[in-house]
Amino acid sequence: MSEQSSPSFIHLHVHSAYSLAEGAIPVKTLVKKTALMGMPAIAITDSSNLFGAMEFSLEASKAGVQPIIGARILVGDDEHQLVLLVQSEQGYLNLCELLTQSYVTSDGMSKPKLPWDDLRKNAEGLICLSGAVKGPIGQALLAKQNDLANQYAKDLKDIFGDRFYIELQRHHTIDEEAIEGALIDIAYAQNIPLVATNDCYFPSPDFYQAHDALMCIAEGRYVSE
Numbered sequence: 001m002s003e004q005s006s007p008s009f010i011h012l013h014v015h016s017a018y019s020l021a022e023g024a025i026p027v028k029t030l031v032k033k034t035a036l037m038g039m040p041a042i043a044i045t046d047s048s049n050l051f052g053a054m055e056f057s058l059e060a061s062k063a064g065v066q067p068i069i070g071a072r073i074l075v076g077d078d079e080h081q082l083v084l085l086v087q088s089e090q091g092y093l094n095l096c097e098l099l100t101q102s103y104v105t106s107d108g109m110s111k112p113k114l115p116w117d118d119l120r121k122n123a124e125g126l127i128c129l130s131g132a133v134k135g136p137i138g139q140a141l142l143a144k145q146n147d148l149a150n151q152y153a154k155d156l157k158d159i160f161g162d163r164f165y166i167e168l169q170r171h172h173t174i175d176e177e178a179i180e181g182a183l184i185d186i187a188y189a190q191n192i193p194l195v196a197t198n199d200c201y202f203p204s205p206d207f208y209q210a211h212d213a214l215m216c217i218a219e220g221r222y223v224s225e
Contacts, residue, residue, distance in 0.1 A: 012068070031065055069092060074112065085127040168196050
């Protein structure tokens with residue numbers, strides 16, 4: 001998150017400290033920073049959980065910020081990422097069901113993930129973002145499988161209707177730059193709206209090294225790598 005962000009921009013893809021061994025933004029810090037930046041709302045989209053939802057909702061409401069509840073989920077055997085945002089009470093219940101199922105059906109060794117059929121059955125009241133480069137469309141484009149990318153876009157639009165958005169991110173990575181044009185082409189060809197997000201894991205640029213160390217601890221790697 002940057003101090004220079006425009007108040008007209010609302011973060012919709014944010015990992016708080018409740019994204020265990022991934023995120024490094026305490027909920028109170030997140031809400032305080034959002035209010036200071038003049039943003040009217042912000043989403044919390046932790047990895048496969050809603051652990052921070054209550055604290056986030058209470059803190060955001062006290063600060064006059066609209067809380068948007070969501071989660072980043074993994075779908076299919078390829079563990080493609082999607083972001084789900086709660087639109088209604090039914091959507092919240094469906095997101096709870098999806099996350100529960102992702103753990104219940106997990107073998108306990110791998111990351112919790114969902115079959116596509118479960119997503120289709122519990123899509124009501126949820127807004128879906130495509131996951132940018134880590135989503136099914138982005139991964140297909142990176143693999144030069146354009147037909148598959150278009151099919152994923154069609155399937156997700158069939159599931160969520162006008163509540164599905166193709167997600168663009170600009171972190172100045174090679175992969176993002178390689179597929180951005182194709183993502184936009186798919187969006188226009190299939191009449192799917194675009195949304196810009198910033199996959200946030202820490203509160204400010206000077207926190208990068210600390211977060212890098214956190215990721216190394218989580219993955220059993222060294223900073224020098």
